[in-house]
Amino acid sequence: MELLNQIPIAMKTILDRRNFLKKTTAAGLSLTLAPGIVFSRNASSRQSSVSIGFIGVGGHGHHLIEHALKVKDVTVKAICDIKKENLERGLNMVKKATGLRPSGYGEHEYIYREMLEKEDLDGVIIATPWRWHIPMAIDAMKSGAYAAVEAGPASTVKECWDLVETAESTGLHAMLLENHCYDRWNMAILNMIRKGLFGELLHCHCGYEHDLRGRIVTGKGTGISREEVAGGDYRTLQNLKRNGDLYPTHGIGPVSQCLDIHRGNRFTSLVSMSTKSAGLKLWAEENLDSDHPARDFNWQMGDIVTTMIRCYNGETVVMNFDTRAPRPYSNMRRVQGTKGIWLQDGNAFSLDKSVIYIEGKSSHHQWEPFASYQKKYEHPLWQRYLKEGVVGGHRGSGFLKIRGFIEAVRRQKRTPIDTYDTAAWKAISPLSEESIEQGSQTVTFPDFTNRKWMTNKPIFGLTEKY
Amino acid sequence: MELLNQIPIAMKTILDRRNFLKKTTAAGLSLTLAPGIVFSRNASSRQSSVSIGFIGVGGHGHHLIEHALKVKDVTVKAICDIKKENLERGLNMVKKATGLRPSGYGEHEYIYREMLEKEDLDGVIIATPWRWHIPMAIDAMKSGAYAAVEAGPASTVKECWDLVETAESTGLHAMLLENHCYDRWNMAILNMIRKGLFGELLHCHCGYEHDLRGRIVTGKGTGISREEVAGGDYRTLQNLKRNGDLYPTHGIGPVSQCLDIHRGNRFTSLVSMSTKSAGLKLWAEENLDSDHPARDFNWQMGDIVTTMIRCYNGETVVMNFDTRAPRPYSNMRRVQGTKGIWLQDGNAFSLDKSVIYIEGKSSHHQWEPFASYQKKYEHPLWQRYLKEGVVGGHRGSGFLKIRGFIEAVRRQKRTPIDTYDTAAWKAISPLSEESIEQGSQTVTFPDFTNRKWMTNKPIFGLTEKY
Numbered sequence: 015m016e017l018l019n020q021i022p023i024a025m026k027t028i029l030d031r032r033n034f035l036k037k038t039t040a041a042g043l044s045l046t047l048a049p050g051i052v053f054s055r056n057a058s059s060r061q062s063s064v065s066i067g068f069i070g071v072g073g074h075g076h077h078l079i080e081h082a083l084k085v086k087d088v089t090v091k092a093i094c095d096i097k098k099e100n101l102e103r104g105l106n107m108v109k110k111a112t113g114l115r116p117s118g119y120g121e122h123e124y125i126y127r128e129m130l131e132k133e134d135l136d137g138v139i140i141a142t143p144w145r146w147h148i149p150m151a152i153d154a155m156k157s158g159a160y161a162a163v164e165a166g167p168a169s170t171v172k173e174c175w176d177l178v179e180t181a182e183s184t185g186l187h188a189m190l191l192e193n194h195c196y197d198r199w200n201m202a203i204l205n206m207i208r209k210g211l212f213g214e215l216l217h218c219h220c221g222y223e224h225d226l227r228g229r230i231v232t233g234k235g236t237g238i239s240r241e242e243v244a245g246g247d248y249r250t251l252q253n254l255k256r257n258g259d260l261y262p263t264h265g266i267g268p269v270s271q272c273l274d275i276h277r278g279n280r281f282t283s284l285v286s287m288s289t290k291s292a293g294l295k296l297w298a299e300e301n302l303d304s305d306h307p308a309r310d311f312n313w314q315m316g317d318i319v320t321t322m323i324r325c326y327n328g329e330t331v332v333m334n335f336d337t338r339a340p341r342p343y344s345n346m347r348r349v350q351g352t353k354g355i356w357l358q359d360g361n362a363f364s365l366d367k368s369v370i371y372i373e374g375k376s377s378h379h380q381w382e383p384f385a386s387y388q389k390k391y392e393h394p395l396w397q398r399y400l401k402e403g404v405v406g407g408h409r410g411s412g413f414l415k416i417r418g419f420i421e422a423v424r425r426q427k428r429t430p431i432d433t434y435d436t437a438a439w440k441a442i443s444p445l446s447e448e449s450i451e452q453g454s455q456t457v458t459f460p461d462f463t464n465r466k467w468m469t470n471k472p473i474f475g476l477t478e479k480y
Numbered sequence: 481m482e483l484l485n486q487i488p489i490a491m492k493t494i495l496d497r498r499n500f501l502k503k504t505t506a507a508g509l510s511l512t513l514a515p516g517i518v519f520s521r522n523a524s525s526r527q528s529s530v531s532i533g534f535i536g537v538g539g540h541g542h543h544l545i546e547h548a549l550k551v552k553d554v555t556v557k558a559i560c561d562i563k564k565e566n567l568e569r570g571l572n573m574v575k576k577a578t579g580l581r582p583s584g585y586g587e588h589e590y591i592y593r594e595m596l597e598k599e600d601l602d603g604v605i606i607a608t609p610w611r612w613h614i615p616m617a618i619d620a621m622k623s624g625a626y627a628a629v630e631a632g633p634a635s636t637v638k639e640c641w642d643l644v645e646t647a648e649s650t651g652l653h654a655m656l657l658e659n660h661c662y663d664r665w666n667m668a669i670l671n672m673i674r675k676g677l678f679g680e681l682l683h684c685h686c687g688y689e690h691d692l693r694g695r696i697v698t699g700k701g702t703g704i705s706r707e708e709v710a711g712g713d714y715r716t717l718q719n720l721k722r723n724g725d726l727y728p729t730h731g732i733g734p735v736s737q738c739l740d741i742h743r744g745n746r747f748t749s750l751v752s753m754s755t756k757s758a759g760l761k762l763w764a765e766e767n768l769d770s771d772h773p774a775r776d777f778n779w780q781m782g783d784i785v786t787t788m789i790r791c792y793n794g795e796t797v798v799m800n801f802d803t804r805a806p807r808p809y810s811n812m813r814r815v816q817g818t819k820g821i822w823l824q825d826g827n828a829f830s831l832d833k834s835v836i837y838i839e840g841k842s843s844h845h846q847w848e849p850f851a852s853y854q855k856k857y858e859h860p861l862w863q864r865y866l867k868e869g870v871v872g873g874h875r876g877s878g879f880l881k882i883r884g885f886i887e888a889v890r891r892q893k894r895t896p897i898d899t900y901d902t903a904a905w906k907a908i909s910p911l912s913e914e915s916i917e918q919g920s921q922t923v924t925f926p927d928f929t930n931r932k933w934m935t936n937k938p939i940f941g942l943t944e945k946y
Contacts, residue, residue, distance in 0.1 A: 213762070216755045216805060217784040225845065285751050285920060289682045290794025293818050296679070318683040318816065320788055320798055324920065328756025332786055332798065339682060340839035341821045342847050350784065352759050355807045359825050373806035379691065381808050454751060454790065454922045 213353030633909030679819030
């Protein structure tokens with residue numbers, strides 16, 4: 015604080031934030047800044063290109079590099095992955111696409127910190143196992159870079175607070191890379207809500223319903239040995255030792271935006287209920303060799319976890335977390351207001367199968383296919399995207415989330431999904447566990463904005479640009 | 481108890497139960513009988529025909545008379561309704577169909593007690609406003625008759641206990657007339673569960689989602705004046721003064737049977753969450769004259785109430801109560817186990833639109849239309865019913881529930897939906913209110929069976945006959 019107070023306000027606006035942060039960190043100073051102090055980038059040196067680093071470039075992270083390379087004026091400057099094959103594949107992909115080979119880091123789990131220290135990064139994209147998301151995002155912001163983290167649970171509510179405090183003290187942002195927020199139907203629904211077609215919102219339903227039994231039990235796709243399975247794969251260990259909604263963000267992301275959460279509204283309470291655990295044990299018995307260690311695992315995770323959340327403005331949300339039973343994929347979406355209702359359930363990702371009812375437009379008490387509404391109320395961002403050409407992977411929404419992050423970094427603006435969203439959406443997991451541990455008692459939802467939700471304005475999906 | 485102990489067991493089996501009950505009641509004796517004592521009817525005098533009385537023969541009750549007249553060997557002996565036009569219409573219908581005019585009762589709200597006292601009824605079918613269901617069923621059993629009551633909430637948990645205690649002390653039964661239990665798809669699903677197609681059950685979803693705004697706000701169809709609306713119609717007053725799931729039985733009935741509730745399983749806890757109340761006020765503003773008193777009503781009922789229930793055997797149930805917003809009808813059914821899942825949501829009552837996934841039968845991660853399963857796993861009761869000819873009204877299930885009740889009365893057996901079911905399903909309403917009143921705290925679900933669930937066996941849908 016002392017150091018800050020010695021610098022005139024005018025100076026601060028052109029201060030090289032990253033150097034400042036490194037110096038203050040090195041000097042052991044507290045990173046708590048006065049509220050309202052926002053750093054501006056040294057525009058002259060960096061306007062033309064945004065420098066991005068990646069931590070974790072396995073299956074999903076690899077796609078994120080692909081998307082980043084398709085955004086204009088981006089330099090992928092450094093990549094970190096402790097798996098050599100992932101790292102090499104990532105480095106080679108960038109070299110092939112741009113002619114420049116990024117710096118590579120992979121020697122040990124904490125080598126990413128060396129990358130953050132050495133490289134002059136504007137933004138860091140993190141796609142590591144779940145427990146690393148928030149600690150790495152915090153470290154990235156402390157190094158002076160924006161952070162982007164993949165979907166997945168927080169470990170504790172405390173680390174969500176730490177994330178928020180780091181963002182506020184550094185003036186930087188941590189964006190959850192929630193591609194479902196950018197899905198074509200979800201953005202059309204958001205557009206319709208903003209145009210008033212649903213009236214006053216009342217209720218939403220959402221979920222992550224994806225049969226992942228094989229991947230959970232065996233860690234399939236992670237390259238670990240069958241003996242290492244319980245310790246080595248994030249899904250396996252997390253299902254052995256946790257019971258709650260561990261993958262809430264695909265569901266809650268779009269819902270949160272529909273309900274203006276952190277922009278005039280907030281989550282106030284949460285309650286979760288879990289079924290018994292039967293599906294993973296059964297799957298192991300039916301699919302694994304008789305001596306496979308995973309046959310004897312004692313799964314804490316109930317097969318289906320349902321969560322209810324109440325909002326300050328009186329809406330409710332129901333969420334399903336259902337990855338331990340056989341079923342087709344679904345996100346079980348429902349958005350309901352005083353004027354209409356939209357349902358997308360057994361038909362995720364199928365534009366022509368979800369249904370809608372809008373009072374005064376639909377025939378009395380008859381569902382309509384959503385397809386004509388999709389066309390009529392296409393979000394401006396998607397209208398433009400469809401004209402420019404949709405970039406593949408995750409229904410086109412994977413590219414949009416990366417572009418959204420990078421363009422916010424370039425402009426040094428608040429990310430379209432901001433740190434408060436990231437903290438609250440990921441905090442659903444430990445809150446859900448806490449509720450279940452107490453016999454499904456309703457728990458208070460922390461206000462990560464510290465009352466800023468009362469005045470903050472919507473930021474997501476307001477332009478056609480990014 | 482003294483009187484009972486003086487009667488040899490052999491005598492008891494031919495005792496005229498009703499006369500006994502009337503005498504003991506008149507003498508002011510406690511009606512608590514020793515457990516296991518069950519009265520048998522004097523078979524010789526009554527085998528040929530079952531005598532039925534009706535209380536409440538308005539819109540729905542009228543249909544129940546129609547159904548009863550189609551059951552073989554039934555005498556509709558008496559009808560009670562305080563609305564003269566309902567009573568006359570009912571009496572005339574029976575006269576026209578059978579040549580015999582039943583006795584009519586209608587002078588005041590408690591005249592039904594005179595009917596119970598004077599008429600020698602085997603069973604009483606009750607379709608009055610909600611708050612009368614359980615008190616009348618208790619009085620019917622005390623008079624020596626089986627009771628059947630329509631769907632709707634209990635007023636309090638206490639009256640559910642009273643119902644159970646009366647049934648146990650009289651050896652009689654109170655059956656909830658839940659036609660959804662007899663719906664063709666629900667019985668096929670039950671059949672499939674019993675054949676093991678879903679594996680071990682994990683989770684069910686159900687609801688009552690029916691846009692009733694006009695009927696709730698104005699009491700439409702009840703014939704009351706607009707000034708009397710708040711006091712006169714059961715839906716209006718109940719929505720003004722209660723907040724909870726007030727219509728749980730259409731949803732929970734079939735679910736309860738799928739989960740063997742009270743037969744090796746039971747509900748253990750419940751939590752409800754309510755949205756704000758916006759829909760009824762808005763409807764009144766948009767649809768009523770500016771001086772209509774209902775425009776100023778202060779509705780306590782939230783627009784959408786969601787309830788989660790946990791079962792002893794580790795399954796969970798989610799229920800929607802959604803009658804205060806515009807939407808097509810739905811019961812939002814989902815049944816899910818370790819081997820498969822069935823969904824019926826935006827497509828209630830449409831056999832060809834619900835979808836199913838059964839591991840090993842369905843193509844990998846693809847929904848199948850339910851229609852072929854319906855045909856293959858048609859419940860034996862429905863196989864026979866389809867051959868005999870389906871009797872109209874409420875999808876054919878209205879007749880089945882009435883026949884089920886009457887045939888249990890004829891045989892003096894436990895009703896297929898028994899008193900414990902009736903008590904527990906109707907108790908969801910006051911339990912739900914209690915949870916909401918405590919800020920959505922999880923409440924304990926009473927064990928109305930007093931541990932008999934540990935040994936009781938399934939009774940519903942076990943034969944092709946009734």
